Amino acid sequence: MVVVCSVAVTILCVAPASAMGSGDKFVDAQVGLTYGVYKPTNTIGLRLHMFQLLVCQPGMEQWVATSYGFGKKKIDIYETKSDEYCSDAGLSKEVGSTTINGVTARVFVYCDPMTPRAYKSCTARDIAKVGGYLLFVPNPKLSFKPTKIQVQGIGGVTFQQLRAVAASLV
DSSP states (O other): OHHHHHHHHHHHHTOOGGGSOSSOHHHHHHTTOSBOOOOBSOOTTOOEEEEEEEOOSTTSOOEEEEEEOSSSOEEEEEEEETTOOOOOOOSOEEEEEEEETTEEEEEEEOOOTTSHHHHHTOOGGGHHHHOEEEEEOOOOOTTSBOEEEEEEEESSOOHHHHHHHHHTBO
């Protein structure tokens, strides 16, 4: 009996913040993080496929990685403290900027630099063909440090759909 109680107390003491039990993974993830965690209210009809709190680098906070959709069409959202770099989006071309809820978002497209003509003419319209992402720091939530957010789309997700998902983050 004493051994069972001891093991149960140990398990309860080391449970991660994400196990707080509200039933909302985003709310649970916010516990223990100093930056704001944002949840999309518009996922263009794609269902949550994956939600993870990932280790960044030693001494840095965990980062939030979510994925919506199964198969080809997918949206990924990555969130970190604004001054930390935890993920690599891969080879892309910055093609401009857009405004999301009053802040500037940088627009990147996964254009292939090995095809110079296509790379040179690559625009935000090409996101639907080759994928791309928006990168921005929204106005910080009360009492939280700023959050860097990357909203990435592949498999036919358009630039306008990426903007709609990014604008829906609350």
